[in-house]
Amino acid sequence: MTYTEWLREDRLPHIYCAGCGNGTVINCTLNAVDQMGWKKEETVFVSGIGCSSRAPGYIMTDSLHTTHGRALAFATGIKMASPDLNVVVFTGDGDLAAIGGNHFIHACRRNIDLTVVCMNNQIYGMTGGQGSPTTPMGALSTTTPYGSREPTFDLCELASAAGANFVSRWTSYHVKELTRAIHNGLKTSGFSFIEAAVQCPTNYGRRNKFRQVMDQIEYFKTHAVLQQKADRLREEGKPLPENSIVVGEFVHRNRPAMGVKR
């Protein structure tokens, strides 16, 4: 089987804008799922609301497209009631870190056996470009017209602190690394969190000096700092370069988990 066999062709064309990074993340995820050898009938995709959350509708498995922010609570019910199902959650920065923040913390704490892939485009894309908890300070959005003045959430630090068994971050530039990270997340028992920084040319890029789609992907490439390098700089007492995106595998552990296949 190949990842293309997981897609519902009768739902095409999809709703994503030209140049959107979400398609890359869906491809990486389906490749990783395919590598697991999972059967479609044993796999469920769950999502909340937003651009990221439309992804399950394009996949040929059972899927639950739920309410804004609550995907992890729905997924918890599915996985606890039927641990034999493989459950993967697609979410975004607004869905997961704003309205769904509390569910995120508690799903990590419970260490429920889910794999969560967060497409972090740093903006509310579907509603037209409002600021989110990951919109960088100074960045422009329709609700931060003078530049965001709020500090951002580091979603990976949040997941690590709250108890997730696997935590990793890559970007839509790092296709192979992202696929490998999701695959490792799927293999890990307990809560796996993979953050993928993605470009949103329509609602983030054009307001923030990324005139072309490739400009933001190039930015990911040049600003990504491997976790090992970031650690080394920290040990040497040197600051990280400005606007660094630290990427890599931050947590891989074996805390007791819930909802694991019996």
Add this chain to the structure above:
Amino acid sequence: MTRIDFMQGNTACAEGALAAGCRFFGGYPITPSTEVAEHMAVKLPKLGGVFIQMEDEIAGIASVIGASWTGVRSMTATSGPGFSLMMENLGFAVMTETPCVVVNIQRGGPSTGQPTMSAQGDMLQCRFGSHGDYSIIALSPASVQEMYELTIRAFNLADRFRVPVFLMADEIIGHMRERIEIPDSVPREERRLLDKGTLPFHAGSDLVPGFPQFGKGYGVHVTGLTHDERGYPCTTSPSVHEELVKRLVAKVESARDEIADYRVTNPAAEVVFITYGSPARTVEQLIHDHPEAKIGHLRLRLVWPFCEKALGEFPDARVFLVPEQNLGQMAREIERHTSVPVVPLPKLGGALHTPGELEKAMEIWR
């Protein structure tokens, strides 16, 4: 053999759920419903079921809906503030046609109100509280026995109609202890699975589609967005939306007479009380104390969809007196269906109506 027991209403509700085959409870502690959760926490693990205390009521009902899609009978229990938090996801359950049972042991509101006192202030919220047009089923027990029986019926109705079913009890019934008869076996109506080859949201003459249970190879997409019969989002077609919403309403409303559940006392009466929940107990006391007065009593065990036919059981009625622990929520609905005068007898604060109060209200009409 029927077993005789003595227990609290909330415990009887949990026992009824277990007897009905409920194997998933997701919820959040809240007075005066907590004993339902506590009893499920003790019993479910021993029966191979799952009890999970979620981070809030929003997550509680979400987990119940998720569990239900895997084919497991699932429930939650709450009270006013938690009920308010559940509203958005209850609309999701309506839109996605997810069977689930929600127990509301009503307390005094608005807001935090009177956590330990009885009320019936959520009767319209359970019917209309989520946004958009829809219909649901609500039952209202007036005894510990009915906490058991109507919880079982709630699961059967939820599975048959694929709709959230509410057990709208009040604190008095939830915390009251009395005699209960527990039967050997209970009626069970199974959730009908979708025939393979049929579109997942295509309904036949009963307007209820077969259930495409997760993990059975249906490959169904379930969304809270307006969807076509394939389950695919279809959000800008007026006709798809109108047909879907009208079917969701009609599948419940067209069955109102068939599923109606009420008790009639003295049908020839001219003065008739209409009750549900704990005020029924005061009316029963009044009838017991004045057998010669032939006081009429219509006791609703199923409140929503409201059954107009029940009012016809009292052809000589000159007045319907409606004692409620709210400011006349169901009285307003009853008034819509009859030309007979409807008099609300509201009582707030948590105390039951006394027989004396009802007698006084009745005297004016004799």
